Amino acid sequence: MTPLLEGLNSLLDISILLYMLVGLLLGFMVGAFPGITATMAVALAAGFTMTLEPVQGLAVLLTIYVAANFGDRVPSILINTPGTPASIATTLDGYPMAKQGRAGLALTMSALVSAVGILASLVLFALAAVPIASFARDYFKSPELFALVVFGIAIMIGISSKSMLKGILAGLFGLMLGTVGTYAATADKRFTFGSLDLVEGVNFIAVIIGLFGIAELFDQLLTHRKSHVRPISSLGRWWPNRSEFAQSGRATAVGGAVGLGVGLIPAAGGDIAGLIGWERARKASKKQEMFGKGSIEGVAASDTASSATLGGSLTTTMALGIPGDSVMAVMIGSMIIWGITPGPTLFTDRPDLVVSIVGIMLVATLLSLGLSLVRMKGMVKLLDVPQPYLWSGILIFCIIGTYATSNSLSTVITMLVFGVVGVLLKRMQVPAGPVVLGLLLGPLAEENLARTLAILPTRPFFEVVSPIAIVLLVLAVLSIVMPAIRAARKPRAERASFADSVLDTASITQLSKAHDELAADPDLLTSTVRNPQAPKTRRFRKNSKENKK
């Protein structure tokens, strides 16, 4: 049987559809709840899917990945809070649209262009994944593989950290965790402290759920305030008219191109792509001045861009073993448990997987689009679920999910420990991505470094270390040094938040102007139930910097 038929055949199982439905509901919900990210959901689901067949497990995890990408737009548009980081840019124009009573339109447009973005990126995955993997398989020997791992961790550090030094420390911490257990080459035991649980290394599902699940939960417990924000409930017209479609065409194309490109950069996800896509579309637009004030083009551009990263992320993850974004970092962990290691040899060993993955993503996208269009009204109610239900639910599922991986309570304790470590790291602005990546890829790096060092004395240097390895190492250095230099050149006040660090000064000025104009307009809808007592009791820092923002 050809791989195509084999891949399709494995999808023709009713259980796959059921797993996808579970993933769809779960993904949509986690997307819609601000504070539960797709990474957290996939980490949690990893605990429960490890006993499944790889294709079944992929059906759950990939569908969560896709559906969360649709669900997270809802709170961005209705309460100005991104459901997951990937929809940060949607708030720029989506929320102003909702304030003008055009929320329905924004939601529909967002769902449509998200589907377009994902489908376009799937074509990229289908076309590029196998050639990239074969290239890597043929030309990547130990030195190149070592360089590739270093590059992957470096770019994750460069993208996810504000302070490069803290990012490097995070990566090193992960690599150090990766050294716990038995050293494969000589069977020496390292850092096991006589514990049998540690002989096979640190349980990475426990680490992942701790760092992405429990740590997020603890951070919410720390920072939660009573919110007066209620979703905007007057949604207005749903379906865009012809001129609105025509208007959004160019923005969608620009956003899609940005998203496809950004997606192929390892570790760069939808959040960055969305912001860059929005900015590029603004520059290319005929109605530049409308951006930030509820432009449908702005919604189209940011959502196409952030959704179009999915295929690219999948490509680098599956073909090179270097995660395209943080969800994919977690996914690699699950795949290793199923006995399929993403990397250059994956598609040689399992050519049918490309077809299965494309099939799952395709169906998941269409299902999510359908669910998005059927009715968002129910979703609005979902945003009102009281936090205590959410928190206690997340905690117990994290505990059971971790326990399920090993049937041992020590794993649950490991998870809680990493939850505490994770929240401390988060408060110190140390990113969790490089830690997980270091833990997952560390053994691979060590093994390939060992082989390289073993061959090195026997042959001339440049015969062993090819130009590919050197280029990768140079890129690794650049991906840490460049952001540091760029940050150092920006005035301190301008490198405040994440969005500010991605967007250029003109965009930031336009946004704050638009924001002020909208705030000054009394006729607009508002999502805030103002409490007349609030100004007296509020605790707000009268800091000059804060007010300047």
Added chain:
Amino acid sequence: MSSSEVADSDEYQSATPSRALEIAFAVVALAVTAGYLMLTTQISLRREAAPGQIDARFWPMVLAVTGIVVAIVLLVIAITRPPSGREDIERIQPGGVMRVAATLVISIAFIALWSLGSVILFGYRIEVFPIAAALLMAGLMLVYGHRRWLSLIIYTASLTAFIYVVFGMLLRIPL
């Protein structure tokens, strides 16, 4: 990127930069990496590595030394430069630390109870997990400020039953 509309209590509140915290972090990082280095030197090798091969200590040593260098640089920066902004981190709210501490204590108590497995009481063998899980849920809901008794009992009982049936019975996880 936020506006001047700060009077709103729903507005995002970021954490304050703190030099003391940055220094403390750098010191902890230094201590951890130094501790790791010490442990690395104590890894017992079963046999010497062959010429050209790297032994079990080599890679951890590389990581430890790099880590120490980075931690020292971080410490120097923390002492000499103004603390970095924390605009992307939300401010800790009053009661937040208590909530986390209580959650941890309740979770640990839950794990301790759960580790009993089953107890024999009045001649009956009773599974501890469902009881412990229900107590965990109820405890957490109370800590998080939920005060309506009826919904507390219904939610706790139904979620516990759901978990026990789905994971314990259907997925056969030995809870």
